[in-house]
Amino acid sequence: MTATVQTRRAPAPVSQGTRRRIDWSQPFVYLIALAVAGVAVGPVLYVAVAGMRTNPDFFTNPGGWPNPWTLDNYVRVFGSEQFWRQVIASTITALGTTLGVMLAGVMAAFAIARYEFRGRTAMYSLFTAGLMFPLTIAILPLTVLLRQVGLYGSLWGLIVPQIAFALPTTIIILVPFLRAIPG
Secondary structure: OOOOOOOOOOOOOOOOOOOOOOOOOOHHHHHHHHHHHHHHHHHHHHHHHHOOOOHHHHHHOOOOOOOOOOOHHHHHHHOOHHHHHHHHHHHHHHHHHHHHHHHHHHHHHHHHHHOOOOOHHHHHHHHHHHOOOOHHHHHHHHHHHHHHHOOOOOOHHHHHHHHHHHHHHHHHHHHHHHHHOOO
């Protein structure tokens, strides 16, 4: 019977040009991750607990625990027809915007990335410049335009401008991606 001896290699010395890998077995890393998670989840938990308070309790002690604990606020909100109408409208708006941006963005990005035509770099530069145009500047003209077209106050009046303002980002991201795919 032969015995096998396992030797443990010494860690390679770290040169100045290479990065050290994080040793996840150290508790300090977990402590930092727990602190970051606490900062992210803390406000959400505070709002959830604050929703279990009555109005008089909230005004007497805004930072304290609910006394008494009650679910009436949540029952009233989730039982409201208006709440569910707004959830459905938000879902339709989000899905419509996402589908519109992906459809128009992929078509425009594919044409810019794969076809050679005059003005291709100018068009790409125009979309890049579109990233610098803030929505706050366009609010008033956009409102007037939507009223004239008859879309003001409708879901289409939300979806179409959101598509228009999301297209530059989508195209800037997709053009290099589509160029990298072998033809």
